[in-house]
Amino acid sequence: MGMIFLGLRNLLRNKSRLALIVVLIGAPFFLLLAMQSIGEAVDQQTAEMNRSVNTVLQLRARGSMGHVNMSNQDRLLPDSVVEKVRAIDHVIQVEPYLLAMSPTTLPNFAMHVGLAPAAVKRLESHGESGNPRIIAGREFTPEDAGQDVAIIGQGYAEWAGIKPEDIGKATFTADPTRTHPVIYGINRPKRTLRIIGMYASGYVFGDLQMFIPIDTFRSIYGIEHGFSWVFVQADSVDNVAAIAQRLQETVGDVADILAPKSAAVFTATTSRTVIQLAGAGGVAALVLMIVVVFFVLLMQVRERAREIGTLKAIGASNGGVTIQFLTEAIAFTVLGGLLGVVVFQLLGEAITARLFSLGIGSFLPSQYKPLFDSLSVSSHVSGSVLVLVVAVAVFAAVIGSSYGVWQAIKLSPLEAMKDE
Amino acid sequence: MNSALIELRGVSKSYRKGGETIDAIADIDLEVQETGMVAVVGPSGSGKSTLLHMLGAMDRPTRGEINVAGQVVNRLSQGELTRFRRQTVGFVFQTFNLIPNLTALENVALPMEFNGVSKAARLKRAKSLLERFQLGPRLKHRPRELSGGEMQRVAIARAVANEPRLVLADEPTGNLDSRSGQIIYEVLREISRERTVIVVTHAEDLARLADRVIHIRDGRLLDAPPMPGLPLDRNELHFVQQRAI
Ligand SMILES: Nc1ncnc2c1ncn2[C@@H]1O[C@H](COP(=O)(O)OP(=O)(O)OP(=O)(O)O)[C@@H](O)[C@H]1O
Ligand SMILES: [Mg+2]
Numbered sequence: 065m066g067m068i069f070l071g072l073r074n075l076l077r078n079k080s081r082l083a084l085i086v087v088l089i090g091a092p093f094f095l096l097l098a099m100q101s102i103g104e105a106v107d108q109q110t111a112e113m114n115r116s117v118n119t120v121l122q123l124r125a126r127g128s129m130g131h132v133n134m135s136n137q138d139r140l141l142p143d144s145v146v147e148k149v150r151a152i153d154h155v156i157q158v159e160p161y162l163l164a165m166s167p168t169t170l171p172n173f174a175m176h177v178g179l180a181p182a183a184v185k186r187l188e189s190h191g192e193s194g195n196p197r198i199i200a201g202r203e204f205t206p207e208d209a210g211q212d213v214a215i216i217g218q219g220y221a222e223w224a225g226i227k228p229e230d231i232g233k234a235t236f237t238a239d240p241t242r243t244h245p246v247i248y249g250i251n252r253p254k255r256t257l258r259i260i261g262m263y264a265s266g267y268v269f270g271d272l273q274m275f276i277p278i279d280t281f282r283s284i285y286g287i288e289h290g291f292s293w294v295f296v297q298a299d300s301v302d303n304v305a306a307i308a309q310r311l312q313e314t315v316g317d318v319a320d321i322l323a324p325k326s327a328a329v330f331t332a333t334t335s336r337t338v339i340q341l342a343g344a345g346g347v348a349a350l351v352l353m354i355v356v357v358f359f360v361l362l363m364q365v366r367e368r369a370r371e372i373g374t375l376k377a378i379g380a381s382n383g384g385v386t387i388q389f390l391t392e393a394i395a396f397t398v399l400g401g402l403l404g405v406v407v408f409q410l411l412g413e414a415i416t417a418r419l420f421s422l423g424i425g426s427f428l429p430s431q432y433k434p435l436f437d438s439l440s441v442s443s444h445v446s447g448s449v450l451v452l453v454v455a456v457a458v459f460a461a462v463i464g465s466s467y468g469v470w471q472a473i474k475l476s477p478l479e480a481m482k483d484e
Numbered sequence: 485m486n487s488a489l490i491e492l493r494g495v496s497k498s499y500r501k502g503g504e505t506i507d508a509i510a511d512i513d514l515e516v517q518e519t520g521m522v523a524v525v526g527p528s529g530s531g532k533s534t535l536l537h538m539l540g541a542m543d544r545p546t547r548g549e550i551n552v553a554g555q556v557v558n559r560l561s562q563g564e565l566t567r568f569r570r571q572t573v574g575f576v577f578q579t580f581n582l583i584p585n586l587t588a589l590e591n592v593a594l595p596m597e598f599n600g601v602s603k604a605a606r607l608k609r610a611k612s613l614l615e616r617f618q619l620g621p622r623l624k625h626r627p628r629e630l631s632g633g634e635m636q637r638v639a640i641a642r643a644v645a646n647e648p649r650l651v652l653a654d655e656p657t658g659n660l661d662s663r664s665g666q667i668i669y670e671v672l673r674e675i676s677r678e679r680t681v682i683v684v685t686h687a688e689d690l691a692r693l694a695d696r697v698i699h700i701r702d703g704r705l706l707d708a709p710p711m712p713g714l715p716l717d718r719n720e721l722h723f724v725q726q727r728a729i
Contacts, residue, residue, distance in 0.1 A: 066597045070586075077585050159654040374581040377542060378642065379570025379598040382562070477569070481581075 067384045071391025074364075082396065086289035089400025089460075090407065092349035094263045098416040099349065100452075101443065103342035110335040119301055120186075121308060122322040123149070123294040123315065128225040130292035131175075132164045132285050135246050136193065140290030145315050149296055152310045157297035159183040162281050167244035168272065174220045175273040176238060178281025181208045185215070185263070186295060187270045196270070201231035201261030208260070210279040219271030226259060236261045236274070240285055255284045294319075350460060353400070357393055357464025364470045365389070372472050373480030382473040389472060393465040397457035405445050405453055412443025487622045487651060489680050490516040490539065495548030497534050497703075508534040509545070510703040516696075518649070521676035523694035524684045531703040532684040533654050539682065540652045541565050552647050570599050576653035576672075580635040582627040582642075587654075588614060588634075592641045598605030599646050612656040613641040617671055633664030640671055644679075651675060653683045657690065669693050 075082055123145060124130045129137035140162075149158050162178035175188045181204035185196050199218065214236060216226065226234045236257050240250040257276065265271050282288065296311070298304050308323040315321075365372065372385060407415075472480070497509040508531045524532050525622050536724055537543035538550055541557050550557040553572050560568055569575075574595075582591045589610050596606035614623055617637040627635055636656055643651050653672060657665030669690045672681050676695075683690060699706035 066594075073585055370579075371583060374577070375582070376566075377540070377569060377575045377581075378595045379566060379646070381566045381598075384598065459667060476542065478537050481577075 067387040068149045068391045069378075071388040072395055074388070074392050075395050082399075085356070085360055085396050086399045086403055089353055089397050089457075090403030092352040092356070093401045093404025093456075094408050094412075094415075095349040096346050096454075096456065097230055097404055097445070097449070098412065099342040099345035100449065101126055101412065101416060103339050103346075106335050106338045106342070119298040121296040121303060121311065121313065123296065123302065123319040124292070124322070125290075125396065126318060126320050130163065132162060132292065133240070133246055133247050133250055134165055140287070140292060141319055143289050143291070145291070145294055145319060145481035148189050149311065150295075150315045152307055152314070154307055155296055155302040157295075159186075159295040159297070160278070160291040161186070161293040161295065162278055162285075162287060163188060164240070164281070164285055165244070165247045166238065167247060168220070168223050171245065172272070173244055173247065174217075174223070176281065176284075177273055177275050178278040179275060181206055181277050184295075185275050186377040187265055187273055188392075189265075189267070189270050193260075196265045196275075197382055198261050199264045200228035201259070203261060204275070209277050211277060212255060212257050212280055213260045213277065214257040215263055215275045216259050217273045218262055218264050219268060220274055220477060221259070221262055223272075226262075228262055229298045231259055231262050238276075238284055245418065252284065252286050255280075281435040320378055350456060353397065353456070353460040354464040357397060357460055358467060360396070361389060361393055361465040361468030362471070364392075365472045369475075369480050372388060373475070373477045373482075376480065378475035385473055386469050389465060389469045390461065393461035394458055397461040397464075398454060401453040401457040405450065408447055416443065488515040488554055490514065491519040491551040493549045493551075495538065495545045495550060497531070497538060497543070498546045507703045509538070511548070512703075512705055514698070514705065516680060516682070519676065519678065519680055520695040521673055521681045521683065521693065523691040523697045523698055524682060524700060525686070526700035527689050530700045532700055534703075535700065536652050536682065539650070540575055541568050542575075554657050561715050569596060571646055572648055572650060574646070574648040574651040576636070576639050576643050576651065576656045578655040580627070580632070580639045580659075582635055582638055584627050587624050587626055588619060588630065588638045591627070591638055592645055595642060595645045601646075607650040610641070610645065611673055613645065614638065617641055631664070633667055636660060636664070636668050637671060640668070640675065644675055647679075649679050651679060651680065651681045655684055655686065657685070657687055665690070 123141060125139040125141045128139035130140055131137050132140070141160075146158055146160055149155060159180065161183075164176045164178075165173045166176055167173050177188065179185065180198075187196060196215075196217070198215070201215070204213075204215065216224070216236060218228075224236055226236065236259055237254050238257060239254045240252040241254075243249045259281070263271075265273075276284070296307065298307050304323060308321055311321045313318070360453075375385060375388075376382075491514055492514040495509060495512045495514075496507060499506045499508060510531075512535070526532050526536065534543065538545050538557070539552060541560065542551075545558050548558070552568075555564075555568060555572065559563075561660075582588075583594065586594065589607065592604040592613055596609065597603075601609075607655065611620075611623060614620060614637075617640065619634060619637055619641070622630060622634060622638075625634075626715035627638075630638065640651075640653075640656075643653075651672075656672070657668050660668065665687065672683060673693055675681060683694065685691055
């Protein structure tokens with residue numbers, strides 16, 4: 065008890081030095097907290113991505129884009145594929161699509177997408193982001209199957225002169241005979257569809273598309289069999305690779321299998337890299353703390369050699385001397401930790417984001433940059449983080465001070481007093 | 485007649501420097517009785533401090549046996565040594581060695597704290613000791629707010645806090661002017677009524693106050709009658725004068 069008290073009083077011997085030590089310890093603590101929060105944010109981001117895009121595989125006829133009227137790209141998947149895919153373990157949903165291209169103002173074109181009314185409306189796009197959001201009218205219902213109805217993208221609607229307030233009354237006439245440098249005409253009658261909803265996707269090509277119930281699509285284009293694309297939803301990311309393997313075995317002879325590469329790669333490499341970098345930063349912070357404690361204790365033991373000798377000469381035990389120095393070391397590391405926490409609460413979000421883009425962002429492949437720009441780092445310090453801070457402080461104090469304390473206790477009182 | 489508090493048999497302390505062996509203390513036999521003041525005198529490097537350190541369990545002999553208050557000091561374990569320093573001896577240093585961030589009162593109370601004395605009891609005793617040494621108005625002063633003589637009186641109060649049977653003082657007046665030194669002698673003289681006080685000194689007048697003077701040269705005791713008031717021999721007087729210049 066007495067030695068703990070002496071140790072705490074020793075803290076106040078030199079207040080400006082104490083302030084310096086606390087800042088030197090607080091800085092790596094801040095780093096530790098920043099790294100911890102980055103790791104957490106990436107974890108969350110990854111989980112989010114895993115939920116949304118990571119679990120969907122796509123099938124197309126081998127070597128074909130599968131667009132029903134696109135020159136040399138019009139080979140379709142056979143009907144049997146759907147049943148075979150449904151039979152695979154861990155597949156929770158199978159969504160067949162049909163796609164046709166339709167010229168707009170040359171050289172552009174729009175995409176007509178046939179799907180089951182209940183299917184997720186996946187856009188024909190070059191990225192997985194920007195799933196459509198209804199901005200006027202309504203979604204499909206099961207009753208829309210086989211009806212002459214459609215949900216149109218706002219860009220396509222604008223080209224066709226359809227305004228949001230017209231939705232429900234407006235119509236759109238699909239004309240399969242129209243051509244384009246890469247689109248050939250199908251000799252079928254025009255069909256007028258009632259526009260029941262309008263969506264926005266957030267990017268230009270995504271908004272140049274129109275969703276049609278798949279049976280309606282078949283009758284417009286005269287496609288009785290086959291599918292352009294089949295989307296396969298796995299029950300979890302962990303099973304994606306196995307499902308891809310099974311797909312290869314069962315339908316690989318007729319289909320190209322597009323596993324969610326970007327997302328899988330992201331999970332497997334990038335987020336792991338980031339978490340590793342954050343972890344390495346955390347370890348570096350801990351090492352830095354231990355080094356600071358090490359030198360502070362060494363300096364104090366040197367400075368107070370005579371005092372240590374005196375304490376022993378008047379009856380202090382080695383245990384007592386150890387407790388005194390350890391108390392002091394733990395006290396200033398905990399103070400440093402609290403300073404780190406306070407600064408992190410005040411400035412954490414701003415500084416961490418910058419730290420991230422400089423320290424970690426630059427190690428990432430450029431295509432992931434947008435994902436990380438959206439990373440939201442929280443400076444919230446929870447109770448468990450506080451416990452972590454105190455545990456790390458005590459750990460750093462014990463490890464960092466062990467050499468200095470050993471120097472203090474290994475000497476006899478006489479040697480300590482002479483050691484100046 | 486009192487029984488011997490201290491008994492040394494064939495005690496040596498050697499240091500090895502390079503190939504050479506220095507005998508700081510060479511084969512000393514010595515007995516010191518309970519209570520009274522003993523002065524240890526001798527030229528610089530003669531082994532006075534070395535002897536004192538071994539008596540106080542601050543250093544171990546190379547050979548021989550040291551018996552203090554019934555304990556064979558050279559055979560004590562680490563824990564027993566700590567208890568010995570706590571209870572059996574008190575040390576007074578030339579450089580005072582007070583703990584700088586503790587008050588006079590706390591400095592005196594500290595060894596009692598190590599010894600498990602309750603807070604109220606140790607503060608009461610520390611206060612009465614300091615008052616006894618005319619430091620009543622200085623209880624809350626820190627060492628840097630005290631004069632050298634005051635610091636040394638605090639150190640003596642600290643040395644006797646646990647009522648040790650032996651107090652060892654190594655040139656306690658070495659850093660003090662003669663007036664302050666005089667007061668320190670009187671205090672040491674006073675505490676030696678209840679215990680044995682061994683003082684290493686170069687000061688002739690302090691040696692003259694002692695009940696017994698031990699002469700030491702080249703690590704050996706000189707044959708001199710253990711009588712109070714014995715003048716220092718001429719060589720030592722000469723040395724003292726040189727040192728004083
Ligand atoms: N740690 C050591 N290593 C080597 N030699 C030592 C050591 N300590 C003391 N000595 C030697 O032992 C001898 C006795 O030293 P000691 O300190 O006991 O002398 P002293 O009588 O106290 O002298 P002074 O009056 O100057 O304090 C000296 O020759 C000294 O050089
Ligand atoms: Mg000496």
